[in-house]
Amino acid sequence: MIEKIETFLVDVPTIRPHKLSVATMNTQTLVLVRVLCADGIVGWGEATTIGGLNYGEESPESIKTNIDTYIAPLLSGMDASQPAKAMAKVRKAIQGNRFAKCALETALLDAQARRLQVPLSELLGGRVRDALPVAWTLASGDTSKDIAEAENMLDLRRHRIFKLKIGLRPVDDDVAHVLAIKRALGERASVRVDVNQAWSEMDAVRGIARLEAGGIDLVEQPVKADNRAALARLKQRFDVAIMADEALHGPNDAMALARIDGADVYAVKITQSGGLLPALEVATVARLAGIGLYGGTMLEGGIGTAATAQVCSTFPELAWDTELFGPLLLTQEVLREPLVYRDFMLQVPTGPGLGVEIDDDKLHAMQRH
Ligand code: MUC
Ligand code: MG
Known part of the structure; x- marks a missing residue:
């Protein structure tokens, strides 16, 4: 009960x-x-x-x-x-x-x-993978700091996929920033961008053409979430992968976007989907429509990250990896033992449930009163 x-x-x-x-x-x-x-x-x-x-x-x-x-x-x-x-x-x-x-x-x-x-993955159909490749977001706002951060992540063997947050500055400035980072990292890393809806369709056409030519692998949510038609037009126009993120608020959006051939990749987020089972439905729609999967984050701590990892561990195909780095962006942890990141991968916890334990003392000290 x-x-x-x-x-x-x-x-x-x-x-x-x-x-x-x-x-x-x-x-x-x-x-x-x-x-x-x-x-x-x-x-x-x-x-x-x-x-x-x-x-x-x-x-x-x-x-x-x-x-x-x-x-x-x-x-x-x-x-x-x-x-x-x-x-x-x-x-x-x-x-x-x-x-x-x-x-x-x-x-x-x-x-x-x-x-x-049993691990939670076993209630979700069962896991087919025990580790998930994890991207890191470079978002210090400074090109040379971002390059140094990426080099450090490569040296540590923690990340070799980098997502750059753009859309705040003029398109030309953002493109210059991204291409400088791509030039510095070359073939050692996959470089992707997330515009978080900031571009008009015209901005997107101009920006994506140059990003594609510069070897960027993926462009996430370049235009407004509710402008599905624009996302679909960009997907038809460019070879570079176009990913839907904010456009997806669960299985119905996944279906509507698939119907208009609106994206190459879906960012599957458990929160945006409204839960773990709806997130599985988003993934199923994608699979049936030939859309690639990416394990997305809302920058959760250890519990939410473990939950998404349990979900992603059940995906037969995970062509675009994950960005389950939330706990690594945070200075403190409520878990007794942190999640394990090794060789560019998050290890999916194997214990019962989420496979993580909460430290009650830490929680007590950290909670808002
Ligand atoms: C988003 O829009 O994808 C994910 C990684 C990150 O740095 O921000 C989030 C949200
Ligand atoms: Mg995003």
């Missing part, structure tokens, strides 16, 4: 300012959800967003309040061993709030997988 659902806000400084077109992050706020079950099993979930309300329509505070006030009360007393039934009730009664639903579904599935003593 579900006895209690608790939520915590945890503010964690980043290791350096992280500059996106929509926000500059100096801290990340984790919304953590703890589900306590009558049989003593505890499940954890997490949701994060970027820059309060700069990235999406849920803020950390709204996620916490909406779970506490409206969502948790629906579940009290329900059978904890039936997470799908619990989530069906939530999805029927609650509009929107995808991030909140994701945090809750993660906690319910973590608890159930622990109860069955």
Whole structure:
């Protein structure tokens, strides 16, 4: 039986300012959800967003309040061993709030997988891979600092895929910044860009032509999320891979975009999809439509990152790798043991549930009061 659902806000400084077109992050706020079950099993979930309300329509505070006030009360007393039934009730009664639903579904599935003593991946169809290649985002805002950071990551054998955040500066300046980094790294790394919706279609045509010529491998969400037609036109026009990110708010968007042949790659995000099972549906639509997969992040800490890793471990094809580096951007950790990054890969935890353990003392010290 579900006895209690608790939520915590945890503010964690980043290791350096992280500059996106929509926000500059100096801290990340984790919304953590703890589900306590009558049989003593505890499940954890997490949701994060970027820059309060700069990235999406849920803020950390709204996620916490909406779970506490409206969502948790629906579940009290329900059978904890039936997470799908619990989530069906939530999805029927609650509009929107995808991030909140994701945090809750993660906690319910973590608890159930622990109860069955299997890794969470085994409740999601079963894993086909134990390690995931991980990109790093260069977003210091300074070209030479970004190059030094990339060189360091290559030396450490931590990352050899780099995503550059652009869209804040004029197109020509952004292109010059990206191509300088690509020239410095050459064939040693895959260089990709994320425009976070900042370009008009005309900007995108001009910018992407030059990025493609300069050897950039992928362009993520160049135009506004709701301008699917423009994304589709860019996909038809260019050979370089065009990835949908903010355009995907779950399986229905995945289907609508697939119908118009709107992207080469989908960024699969558990929060944006509204949960782990909807994220699997996004991935299934992509697979059936011949669209490549990428494991995306909302810069989660260890819990959300482990949850996405469990999901991605079940993908038969993961052509565009992942960006599950969230914990590495943060200065502090709520896990007892951090996730393991080795040889350019995140090792998918093998223990029961999410495969991570929360340090209650650390949580107590870090949580917002
Ligand atoms: C996004 O738009 O993809 C992912 C990596 C990163 O640096 O920002 C996020 C959000
Ligand atoms: Mg993105």
